[in-house]
Amino acid sequence: MQPALSVNNIIKYFHDPETIQVLKGISFDVQPGEFLALIGKSGSGKSTLLYLLSTMDTDYEGTIQINGTRLTGRKQNELARFRNEHIGFVFQFHYLLPEFSVLDNVMLPALKLGKQPPEQIRKKALELLYMLDIKGHEDKKASRISGGQQQRVAIARALINDPAIIMGDEPTGNLDSKNTKVVFDIFRELARERGQTIIAVTHDDEFAANCNRVIEMVDGKIVGE
Template sequence: MEDKVLEIAGVNKYFYNPQQMQVLKDISFSITAGTFAALTGKSGSGKSTLLYLLSTMDTDFEGSIRIHGEEVRGKPGPWLARFRNEHIGFVFQFHYLLPEFTALDNVKLPALKRGRLSGEAATQKACDLLELLGVKDQAGKRTALLSGGQQQRVAIARALINDPLIIMGDEPTGNLDSYNAGLVFDLFKKISSENGQTILMVTHDEDFARRTDRMIHLVDGKIA
């Protein structure tokens, strides 16, 4: 039996200001472990809204979202924060790094917060990830001094540090040139196939989406 990492059933989402508007309409699908999936659709189709629900950063919805067998709807904030840190790595289009910290410290932070690695082990793992993403030579620099492409690769390393069950991204290659975007795609493909990690990325890049294992396309809040 296939291991369903994500199970979404009958999800509806409304915004209420300035007036009520339904942005997601009866969304249902599942994703199995090790799948590299792309969430596509035009601006305003609801894909980023759906991603934020799946990442547990927004729990105001109707229906059911189960991640690794756990129903996330109705769970308290502290439980969700702990669950995210243990199971979900998130890559934003903007890096959201701590500018006064070094690249190495930014990557280490989620591992130290989780508390399953010693400081030395977290440092080594962060260095390995920075090397994998081609920015190990920037490890000691404050992230405010890095280029946009370097900052994004550091943010991806940070998302990977805890070996998350699921890696989610909102246009994670949107600020990268074609060469670095290709490197990031190849990395995601490798970790999904070799490590069995599930990846779900919102993207406008049609070439990126076509190369994934599966495309989930939204039109006006519905799966097309």
């Protein structure tokens, strides 16, 4: 089976104020439907790695492939389109547009991609919101729902284009323990039932312990799985 993500010998330097090597030869594959946690203390390089995997930062040595497509060396406009189509993002803060409705927030990435007619996108967005238990809130402004609901809307938005991978950067970092469990259960269900590949950077040991697989980083290296 072709890996959902293949990372080969990634090396990354920061040059300001002095040159330091932050990633030191990182290599691993992630299989479709795998729910992977990236853990490590602050400064271990895990968030830097996620940023590279997300194609936002292209200044590195080594290669990154998603679903067999080599992303290393591609132009920014190509990467922007690839990101929108193949990667879903869930951050610590939901980054919803507060003045837009819940439904509009979910539809936006698909409208931008322009592969389906708006009516079809609307139908799919509603299905995702209902699946994530946001029924009845779709016409509310995003600023008028609770933090836990906002994060579920962010997950629906991440899923709208059927991404190859969902990447989470501390996706439960702003949530209380009850909502953390809700979000974790959603991710686990997506991996199990829909074969969704998920990579999440987390400081939450309990969250990580319940994932399919954990990669631990120290000083820019993988030290354990």
